[in-house]
Amino acid sequence: MADFFNVISPPEAIRLMSEKVSPVGFETVDTEDAIGRTLAKRVISEENSPSFNRSSMDGYSVRASDTYGASDSLPAYLELVGEIPMGSEAVLPLSPGEAAIAYTGGMLANNADAVVMVEHTKITPTGLLEVYRPVAAGENVIMAGEDFHIGESILESGKTIGHAELGSLMSLGITSIQAYRTPKVAVISSGDELVPPKEKLAKGMIRDINLYTIGALIEGLGASPTFFPRVPDEFDELLEVGKKAMELSDMIVFTSGSSISSRDLTAQVINKMGSPGVLIHGLSVKPGKPTILGFSAGKPVIGLPGNPVSAITIFKAVVDPLLRLISGKKIVRSFKTVEAILNSNLSSTSGRTDYVRVQLKNKNGETFAVPVHGKSNLISTILDSDGYVEIDSESSGVYKGALLEVYLD
């Protein structure tokens, strides 16, 4: 409780929390089901790929030295001794002066070290191969092990499997990997003003949407959300749900009601869920100041602001990097960004990080960031924008014309 109510910056908050976060355990996963999973062990190739010298053209496999000096006026003449069919092993050794038909993707004849493209050849009436261009050793060939070689480290731990990683693993016959478990994240919504979206809205009430937006963001990171919707703002009930969530999850996210009392209640509950409890209560940001960050019994517990836009903003700026760490990912922040020119002055308060939603507009080949006006707590401002810019706490504003990094949605 010592640090209680210290208002700190997002980078400090991430650093403080990161020190105590550790990745979930790992398990064996079939490679074909591994898209989006994160490697827990480096992968070493146990074979060469390709496993044989492979032609990358249709033509003739040759000994390169037999073609040296060949030209239109003075072709090289080689004896055609056969072909290596696709998918067959070469049982055909070439002696000097010999060539064999090669197919794209097929194996080179034994002793051959290059392929002459079919376009640079002709067959004479007597069945000899006329070659009009010299080839260098290795030309039009993918050598055994040129894509991956035995003992090579293919993928590092912490790498997330995408289509190219999947293909690379499969090309080496690596059909299972060690991957971090999919982190489970509990999402607990509380706030006496909340009703489920399906129910009729009484006056003074609002629909519970943080459950859905935060759930979608969690899934977008490859983690698995569990939902505990609309817990009343009542200490015992909230604590009971919090403890249950702790048992089932690797990380707990509260989205509290909007009022101070609801937020304070969340902080009290987090402190009771386990030591040390709340570490950070309040971030020097806009929007999203009323954020709570802590640990209970070794698990990170986050109290997001009740306002939907603030909750989304803080998730992206602070929770996303923490969840990546828990997931075992190497890259702590991998937002896609675009550089854009600010098209109007933006004022900011020094000592506070501002997240400002912007639209991107292209004009004469330049990309401009146009701040989306309107109150920062309207979700419609997110719909109307392409991403956000971050104005750091040292800055008291940014002038029109400045080059800013836009974090894309």
Next chain:
Amino acid sequence: MADFFNVISPPEAIRLMSEKVSPVGFETVDTEDAIGRTLAKRVISEENSPSFNRSSMDGYSVRASDTYGASDSLPAYLELVGEIPMGSEAVLPLSPGEAAIAYTGGMLANNADAVVMVEHTKITPTGLLEVYRPVAAGENVIMAGEDFHIGESILESGKTIGHAELGSLMSLGITSIQAYRTPKVAVISSGDELVPPKEKLAKGMIRDINLYTIGALIEGLGASPTFFPRVPDEFDELLEVGKKAMELSDMIVFTSGSSISSRDLTAQVINKMGSPGVLIHGLSVKPGKPTILGFSAGKPVIGLPGNPVSAITIFKAVVDPLLRLISGKKIVRSFKTVEAILNSNLSSTSGRTDYVRVQLKNKNGETFAVPVHGKSNLISTILDSDGYVEIDSESSGVYKGALLEVYLD
């Protein structure tokens, strides 16, 4: 068959194919399951959000005019007549000179039009509210309908549902939407040199990986792949599988073997699957020239090159935009891009679009695109790079220092 063997550019190919492509049908989907789905009907709000005037601060709801001229030295004094608890309807009408406690997210008292922040007030010993700052009408209030108003078009047809769209729909109580069906895409791999990744590799054979990389790319677009692995390069068998795939799918993708004969066989099969058959055989690109595009019985049929890198490249450049159209998406190409400075000269052949894999490097605040060397048909070049640049067919090369758009993976 008239256009057979015309080699055309990717933009022309996309234009030609797009004219004949139509989106799949639509269905009713629960909003909570709609992440990644694409709207088939525009969504109109049938209510105001918020549905009431909502305080965005903790403080006191007031009639703004009662605070005009208030200052530290000359505060306004208002009578406190009660509070509006969170989630309750305001049953408290304010007369001139009155104020009521307001919570962030709570309802304003009737007749109130602004909220004074608690920081700018004090309670006198006699229980009066001292106000030190004037507020304007609407200050610290989200007015009814300010986020979304009745009759407003919230989301257009063709929009894909992400976290913000989900939240916006839920905030309006829109718990079901009309979404395009998830397109089904058949992936048929053929080629006599292919073996499944789990099997031992005989000499001359390679593992079938296009099935996995292309499947992952299809899923990444929110479509659903069906796999038909390793069909022999035999006309009748391939045609039978092709016809079966046609019945089950909205789009058919062949990944042929690498040899010319395997590709020609695919073209013959596509022509027999239904009229008009092959429209485009060969694109003026590197890598990926041996690409086939056509239609059979109204369904787009694609023959991707056998080389894994070519197959991925052509999927991204040509198939991706077509699949987006089939999915009903408005945005035909929504790659994330980054501008980067080319760090070495890149030569290209005029009349051909080149796709060159690059790594991104940051140096002194500038982003550089570093071409990944090595043969363009090694999947390891994709692992080692962050994306690719496109050098269009008019260009015969790009000089070091040029600003290029990098399509990120």
